[in-house]
Structure formats: structure tokens, C-alpha cells
Amino acid sequence: MALLEVEDLTVSFAGSGRRVTVLDGVSFTLDAGEIVGLVGESGCGKSITAMSVMRLLPSPPSRVDRGGVRFAGTDLLSLPERRMRAMRGNRIGMIFQEPMTSLNPTFTVGWQIDEALRLHTGLNAEQRRARCLELMGLVGVGAAERRLGQYPHELSGGLRQRVMIAMALACGPEMIIADEPTTALDVTIQAQILDLLVTLRRDLGTAILMITHDLGVVAEYCDRVVVMYAGKVVEKAPVESLFARPRHPYTTGLLASMPRLDSGRGPLASIPGMVPSPGSRPPGCPFADRCPNVLPRCAPEMPPLETGPDGHAFACWNPMP
Amino acid sequence: MGKYLAKRLGQSLLILLGVTVVTFLLLFLLPADPARQIAGRSASAATVESVRQQLGLHLPLWEQYLRYLGKLLQGDLGRSFVQRTEVGELVWSRLPATLLLMAGAIGFELLIGVPAGIVAAMRRGKPTDNAVMIASLVGVSAPQFVVGILLLYVFAVQLEWFPIGGYGTFAHLVLPAMTLGILGGGWYGRMTRSSMVDVLRQDYIRTARAKGAAEQRIVLVHALRNAFLPLLAMIGIDIGLFMSGAVVVESVFGWPGIGQLAWQAIQQVDIPIIMGVTLVSAVFIVAGNLLADLLAPLVDPRIRLR
Numbered sequence: 114m115a116l117l118e119v120e121d122l123t124v125s126f127a128g129s130g131r132r133v134t135v136l137d138g139v140s141f142t143l144d145a146g147e148i149v150g151l152v153g154e155s156g157c158g159k160s161i162t163a164m165s166v167m168r169l170l171p172s173p174p175s176r177v178d179r180g181g182v183r184f185a186g187t188d189l190l191s192l193p194e195r196r197m198r199a200m201r202g203n204r205i206g207m208i209f210q211e212p213m214t215s216l217n218p219t220f221t222v223g224w225q226i227d228e229a230l231r232l233h234t235g236l237n238a239e240q241r242r243a244r245c246l247e248l249m250g251l252v253g254v255g256a257a258e259r260r261l262g263q264y265p266h267e268l269s270g271g272l273r274q275r276v277m278i279a280m281a282l283a284c285g286p287e288m289i290i291a292d293e294p295t296t297a298l299d300v301t302i303q304a305q306i307l308d309l310l311v312t313l314r315r316d317l318g319t320a321i322l323m324i325t326h327d328l329g330v331v332a333e334y335c336d337r338v339v340v341m342y343a344g345k346v347v348e349k350a351p352v353e354s355l356f357a358r359p360r361h362p363y364t365t366g367l368l369a370s371m372p373r374l375d376s377g378r379g380p381l382a383s384i385p386g387m388v389p390s391p392g393s394r395p396p397g398c399p400f401a402d403r404c405p406n407v408l409p410r411c412a413p414e415m416p417p418l419e420t421g422p423d424g425h426a427f428a429c430w431n432p433m434p
Numbered sequence: 435m436g437k438y439l440a441k442r443l444g445q446s447l448l449i450l451l452g453v454t455v456v457t458f459l460l461l462f463l464l465p466a467d468p469a470r471q472i473a474g475r476s477a478s479a480a481t482v483e484s485v486r487q488q489l490g491l492h493l494p495l496w497e498q499y500l501r502y503l504g505k506l507l508q509g510d511l512g513r514s515f516v517q518r519t520e521v522g523e524l525v526w527s528r529l530p531a532t533l534l535l536m537a538g539a540i541g542f543e544l545l546i547g548v549p550a551g552i553v554a555a556m557r558r559g560k561p562t563d564n565a566v567m568i569a570s571l572v573g574v575s576a577p578q579f580v581v582g583i584l585l586l587y588v589f590a591v592q593l594e595w596f597p598i599g600g601y602g603t604f605a606h607l608v609l610p611a612m613t614l615g616i617l618g619g620g621w622y623g624r625m626t627r628s629s630m631v632d633v634l635r636q637d638y639i640r641t642a643r644a645k646g647a648a649e650q651r652i653v654l655v656h657a658l659r660n661a662f663l664p665l666l667a668m669i670g671i672d673i674g675l676f677m678s679g680a681v682v683v684e685s686v687f688g689w690p691g692i693g694q695l696a697w698q699a700i701q702q703v704d705i706p707i708i709m710g711v712t713l714v715s716a717v718f719i720v721a722g723n724l725l726a727d728l729l730a731p732l733v734d735p736r737i738r739l740r
Contacts, residue, residue: 169643202646209644214637218736219659232646264735280645 114186115142116288116320117166121180124165126391127173133392135161138180139346140418141339145287148314148321150335150352152328152367156388158344159324163290166322167207168197185287203233206281206319210293212273216265222276223261229283248279253309271302278309288320295330307334328371332356340364343388343399346418350425360427362406398428406431438739442727446720453716454506454709458499461705468703472515489515502709511713512706514699521710524695529714531601532691535614535684536676538607540669542615543622548665550619551626552653558631566623573620582613582686599688610687614680618672625668629661636660662733670726674719 124136136158143149151159164170166182168189182189184205189197201207209215217225223245230241249257252275265273274294281289291310295303311334313319323335331338331352338355340348340363348361359365366384386403395401401411408431420426469486470477477485486492490501505512511521547570554566589609590598596609633639634657642656681693692711699707731737 167644169640198646198648200646201644207641207644209637209641211637215641217638217642217656217660219734220656228642228647229645266736277641280641 116145116147116185117143117322118183119162119166119180120183122162122165122182123177123179124161124170124175125178126175128392131392132176134178134394135344135391136165137344137394139341139344140180141346141349143288143320143322146314146318146320147337148311148323148335150331150338151322151324151341152326152331152338153341154326154367154388156343156390157341159326159341160292161344162341163207163292163322163324166290167201167205168192169201199233202229202281202286203284204286204288206284206286206289208274208277208281208289208291208294211297212270212277213265213297215277216273218265221262221264222268222273226261226276226280226283229280233284244283245279248283251282251313252276252279253305254279270298271305274298274302274306275309278306278313282313282317282319285317286319288322290322290324292324293326294323296325296327310334328367340367343394344391345399345415345428347400347429348425348427349418349420350427351423354423354425358425358433360425360432361400361429362404362431362433363400364427365433366403366405398430406433435739439728442724446724449720450713450716453713454503455499457709457712458495458502461708462495464703466703468515468705471703506713511710514707515704516702517704521706524707525692525710525714528690528692528695531689532677532680532684532693534607535610535680535689535691536673538611539614539618539676539680540672542611543618543672544665544669545619546615547619547622548626550623552630552658554623554627555630555634556649556653563627566627570620570623573616574624575620576617578613578617578682579686581616582610582683585609585613586686599686601688601690610680610683610689613683613686614676622665622668625664626661629664630657633657633660659733663730666729666733667723667726670722670724671719673722673725674715677715677718 119142120140122136122139123134125132125134127133139158139162141149141151151162153159161170165175165177166184166189177190184200187200189200192200216222226245226248227241230236230244234241236244245261246257249260254260254272254275260268260272260276265276268276278289278294289310294310295306298306307330310321310323314321323330325331335352337351338349339346340355340361342363348355348359348364355364356368359368363384366382369382370384372381384403389395389399389402395412397414398404398411398416401407404411406429411430414430416428416430418426418428467482469482469489469491472489473482473485483492490498493501502512509522511525513519514521514524517524550566550570554563557563586598586609589595596605597603600606630653634653639652639656642652647656677692680689680691681697683689684691684693685697692714695707696711698704699711728739731739
């Protein structure tokens with residue numbers, strides 16, 4: 114049984130006078146100890162998906178219209194708020210994009226890591242202190258004693274992200290949701306942080322839902338990929354299969370617009386047009402107006418997400434060969 | 435830190451010097467003649483002149499000022515024209531009452547303003563928020579004497595919960611402190627609300643939620659500390675404000691503070707007292723702001739004093 118099962122998740126926001134659907138029937142799974150990449154352009158609903166799983170979207174204006182989220186067999190969406198809080202930061206950790214602004218500037222990093230332990234464990238002050246030092250070692254922060262007493266503004270971006278990871282790991286979660294964990298960091302630091310996450314998965318068996326727009330990250334670090342477009346899942350596959358034979362034209366477009374060292378010079382490919390904003394999406398395939406393979410039936414009729422025998426699923430009437 | 439403090443203290447002295455110059459000039463631009471005032475309306479011109487000589491008011495303005503400044507540097511605020519007592523002593527004897535009222539008023543402001551602002555921020559756009567905002571607007575715009583008299587009428591005259599006026603016990607403090615606090619509380623409420631609304635949008639609040647903190651904890655621990663900085667500056671300003679600006683409330687409640695002293699002195703053109711009170715108020719305004727700035731790094735560690 115999968116650790117996380119997102120099934121037909123449909124979320125809408127109350128706009129000015131009407132409801133706008135931002136997630137439309139999103140389904141995917143994450144097994145224990147697995148790293149799944151959730152990819153797509155900005156505005157595809159990746160972060161909304163993560164926030165919905167954590168139930169961190171303000172409601173109203175947001176609302177889950179359909180579908181479910183099961184974590185280790187528990188239906189998260191119907192959990193009372195008190196029990197949902199016992200999940201957050203305890204069994205599900207979360208890492209955010211901006212380590213600069215995601216830590217509270219007025220408390221020491223030690224206090225902020227310790228808070229997770231205070232909230233969710235019965236450890237005494239001494240045990241928590243020991244755990245904090247252990248966590249700092251785990252995420253590769255040297256001079257842990259001193260670091261714990263420092264404020265976020267005294268640390269570099271990379272160190273802050275390590276602190277964020279330590280905080281997410283504090284209670285030994287079964288799953289970490291990493292929402293663009295390296296987008297705001299320098300390239301060299303990005304690799305360090307991603308390597309750290311993979312090491313943690315190997316040593317601790319923590320499953321990771323990795324939200325990213327960077328297919329390079331997916332290729333290198335993920336086991337499976339979920340490609341989202343305009344609030345819908347358009348393709349799901351094991352990493353090797355997806356990169357070897359992408360079926361959805363959107364995925365192909367994303368792959369083609371990745372800078373590569375081996376493809377010689379010449380302009381970088383890009384997908385013309387923009388992601389349709391929620392509310393102006395067509396009834397059929399949302400990618401239809403940007404798609405090179407478009408057929409007459411694409412705009413009016415949404416293709417179903419069909420899974421092949423190899424576990425490779427895509428929603429397209431006219432897939433790539 | 436030492437360097438910062440020295441710089442700020444130096445600036446403060448310059449400001450206070452400026453205050454003495456401006457106050458001195460303004461007082462002598464007044465159309466009222468203090469010598470005539472003291473000698474009495476029916477006194478002869480000769481009597482008035484001798485009073486003038488006695489008080490040193492015949493000297494050129496700059497010489498009067500330098501004499502005043504010379505004495506001031508020795509800690510002497512001069513003597514009252516009317517009561518012939520030391521201004522320093524007069525102000526000193528009124529100081530406890532004024533400080534007590536100030537503390538009570540600031541305490542009351544925080545007590546009603548901060549919780550109201552927090553509740554409004556949490557219920558933004560809902561009826562509770564609107565109610566708090568309207569109430570704070572009423573508080574901010576109500577004249578002090580109206581609020582004072584209203585409170586007196588309800589709580590002292592009708593309900594007889596508190597004494598009508600005077601000074602001495604905690605019960606005496608409640609109504610005057612409430613009067614000042616209701617007005618200031620409106621400002622604190624609005625300030626707290628806007629500061630909280632801003633802080634609650636920050637990424638680190640989302641982090642706290644993702645960590646599993648309860649809403650109450652997020653607001654009172656994670657957000658309030660960040661939202662407190664503008665309030666700290668306001669408390670610093672209030673320390674100075676209530677030192678000089680409690681005249682109306684002190685009159686309504688017969689509170690024997692510096693405000694009353696100043697009010698009497700102005701009516702009698704008792705220049706040394708007016709000077710003394712102005713100077714002491716200025717000291718408190720400067721000190722209040724300095725105190726707020728010195729405490730700011732304790733609230734927000736990113737602030738460096740330079």
C-alpha cells in the first residue's frame with residue numbers, strides 16, 4: 114500500500130463572484146522511502162497540491178470539491194484539525210522554497226528546531242537539546258552548538274535550508290514534502306542540498322515528494338515523476354521510462370526546453386504560449402492551444418489518464434510515438 | 435553600543451538645548467507682561483517696574499537666557515514668579531503622580547489595544563474586525579474631556595465604583611488612566627492590527643503551521659513578537675506624550691500631576707515653571723524614544739544599534 118495516495122483531488126478557490134477550479138482530479142501515489150518528482154511550469158498547481166495535502170490552504174477561499182488524500186491509511190481531509198496538526202511537522206515534514214523568509218527572524222534556529230520536538234514529543238529539555246545537536250549533524254551543519262544559538266539572518270542561504278531540513282526531520286517523519294527546496298539557492302549549494310535529501314532518504318527511509326520545475330533535478334534524484342499542467346496530471350511514469358520515451362507533448366516540450374551540453378549550439382527550444390490561468394481553461398485538454406500534435410477533439414474533450422503495462426500513464430489523444 | 439549611546443546622548447542634549455531656546459523665545463513673545471501680572475492690575479507703574487527689576491525681566495533677552503542656562507547647568511530650574519518656591523521642587527513633587535498616570539494609561543492602552551488588534555487581524559474582513567475598527571475610530575476621535583466626564587458620570591456618580599477625583603489609591607487611578615487609555619488604545623488597536631495582518635502573511639508563519647503549531651500559538655508566539663516593533667516605538671512616544679499632554683485629564687479628575695502645574699503656570703504667566711515643565715517633558719520625550727530604540731534589538735535581533 115502506498116504511503117501517500119492522492120485520489121481525484123479537486124480544489125477550487127472563491128474568486129470574484131465565481132469559483133475557480135485550480136486542481137482538477139489530481140491523482141498520484143508516493144510509496145514509503147520513494148522520491149517522486151512533481152513537475153510543471155509555474156502556475157500548474159504543484160504547490161497547491163502540496164498545500165492541499167498538508168491542509169494549509171486557507172479555507173475559505175479554498176475548498177476541496179472532490180477526491181481524497183490518504184496518508185498511511187488515514188484520510189487526511191476528514192481528520193479533525195487537532196489530529197491534522199499532530200500530523201504536520203511530526204509524521205509529515207515540509208521544506209519551503211525560500212529559506213530566507215521561511216524561518217522566523219526573531220527566534221534562534223535552535224528554538225525553531227526545538228519547537229517541533231516540543232510540539233510533538235514528550236522529550237525533556239535535555240533530550241531535545243541532544244536531538245537538536247544530532248539533527249544539525251545529520252544535515253551537515255558544523256559547530257552545531259554555536260549555530261543553534263544564532264538567528265536566521267546570521268546564516269547563509271544554504272545553512273538556512275539545512276536548518277529547515279533539520280526542522281522538518283526533527284520528529285522523524287515518514288514523508289517530507291519539499292516545495293522547490295533549491296530554487297532560491299546557488300547552483301553549488303543546490304547540489305549539496307539535493308544530495309543531502311537523497312542521503313537522508315537512504316539512511317532514514319524518508320519518502321520525499323519533490324516539487325520542482327527542474328527536470329534535471331528529477332532525472333538525477335527522483336524515482337518516479339508526475340507531470341502537471343494547468344491543475345491536471347498529464348503524465349506519470351518511472352523516471353527512466355519518462356526520459357526514454359516521453360508520451361505527452363507537454364513533457365516533450367519541457368524536455369526540449371532543458372539546456373543540454375551535448376546538443377550543440379543553437380537556440381534553446383521553448384513551448385510557445387503560456388499556461389492558461391485557472392478560470393480560462395478549456396473543457397478539454399488544457400494544453401491544446403500550445404500543442405504541436407493537436408487534433409480537433411482535443412479542445413472539447415479531455416483525454417483520460419491511461420496507464421500502460423509498464424506503469425507509464427499519460428492523458429493525450431495524440432501522444433508522441 | 436557604547437559609541438551609539440554616546441552619540442544618542444549627545445544628540446539628546448542638543449535637542450534639549452534647542453527646546454530651551456525655542457521655549458524661551460516663545461514665552462517672551464507673549465503679549466502678557468509677567469511683571470504686571472504679578473504686581474496686580476491696580477499696582478502703580480513704579481511697583482510694576484520694581485517687580486520687573488526684581489525678577490531680572492528688565493535685562494536684554496539674550497542675557498536673561500544666558501543667566502537661565504547658567505543656572506540650569508548647575509541643576510537649578512529657577513524660582514516660581516508667583517509662589518517664590520523652587521521650580522525643581524515643584525516639578526519633583528508632581529512627578530510621581532504624573533508617572534503613575536502615565537504607567538496606568540500605557541498599561542490600559544496595551545491591555546485593550548493589543549488584544550483588540552490581534553482579534554481584528556485574525557478575523558480580518560469579518561464583523562468582529564469591522565466592530566473593532568469602528569470602536570477604535572471612536573476611541574481615537576473622542577475628545578479627552580468628553581470621555582473623562584462620561585466615565586466620571588457613569589462609574590463615579592451613577593455606579594459609585596470609583597472616586598470622583600483626587601489621588602492616592604489605585605481606585606483613584608482607574609478612571610483617569612482609562613480616559614487616556616481609551617484614546618490611545620484605539621491607536622494601539624489599529625497599529626497592532628495592521629502590523630499583525632502584515633506578519634501573518636509572511637512565509638515563516640506558513641512554516642510554523644507546517645510544523646504543526648496551533649493557531650493560537652502561531653499568533654501569540656510566532657507573529658506577536660514580530661508585530662511588536664511598531665508598538666514599542668509607540669510606547670516610547672507615549673512616555674513623552676503623557677508627560678506633557680495629560681493637562682485635560684488631570685484637570686477633569688483633579689489629578690495633582692505636572693499637567694495641572696503647567697496649566698496654572700500658563701494662566702499666571704509664571705515663566706520659570708512653564709520653562710521647567712517644558713524642559714522636563716522634553717527630557718521624557720527624548721528618553722522615551724531612546725529607550726524604545728535601545729530595546730528594539732531585544733524584540734528583533736536583526737536590528738543593530740549604530
